[in-house]
Structure formats: structure tokens, C-alpha cells
Amino acid sequence: MGIFNATAIDPHDVDKVHRHALLESERVLFAFKTVRDFIVFTEWRLLYIDVQGITGSKTSYLTIPYRSITSFAIVSAGTFDLDAEIKLSLSGLAPIEFKIGRSADVRGLQTLLASKLDR
Secondary structure, rough: EEEEEEEEEOOOHHHHHHHHOOOOOEEEEEEEEEEEEEEEEEOEEEEEEEEEOOOOOOEEEEEEHHEEEEEEEEOOOOOOOOOEEEEEEOOOOOOOOEEEOOOHHHHHHHHHHHHHHHO
């Protein structure tokens, strides 16, 4: 996974379309959308939903448990920057980086990730 430009969306929008990929009691806390893909932070995991193909009929779901995140960096949007950046280092996988819009709840996302790191 490389760098994505994602915008924050209402977590309920993901719940409507991809409820089948979530556990019955799993709650979406933060959700971001690129052109076709989704980056979803639930209370238990990070879920990357990759919509593939010309028609979008093929979809890949990558689950990353929070325990696999070894470190993270969040760079907030500056005066002239339009996007904030999130960088996640993962155990056994290549790092993930994506950009999110200025209006995203960067503090809330940082608090979530910090609370999920193994102590």
C-alpha cells in the first residue's frame, strides 16, 4: 500500500455498504474514502477495503489488527497544506501511508491509535 489521498466520511456510510465485512457488534469509529477504496478504523481493527476492476464488482478486504501496528506518525495539516498524513508501521507488512483531508479528526484518530498500541 502506498500513499492515498482520502477524505473523511460518515462512519455510517461504510456500515451501510460493507456491514457484511464487520462483526455483528463491531462499530466503525473513523472512515476515509479514496476514489473507490475505504480505510476504516473500528474499535478492534483497521480495515482496508480495495474495490477492484472496471465495474467494481471485485472487492478485497485487508484486516490489520491494532496489535500489528508497531508505531505510527500523524502529521497535521499546516497553514498551506491541504492534507494531514498518517504513517503506520506494521509487524510483518510494509508500512502504510495515506493522506487525509484537513477536516478529519486527527486528534481523535491519534488518541485511538495510542490507546490500541500494546503496552
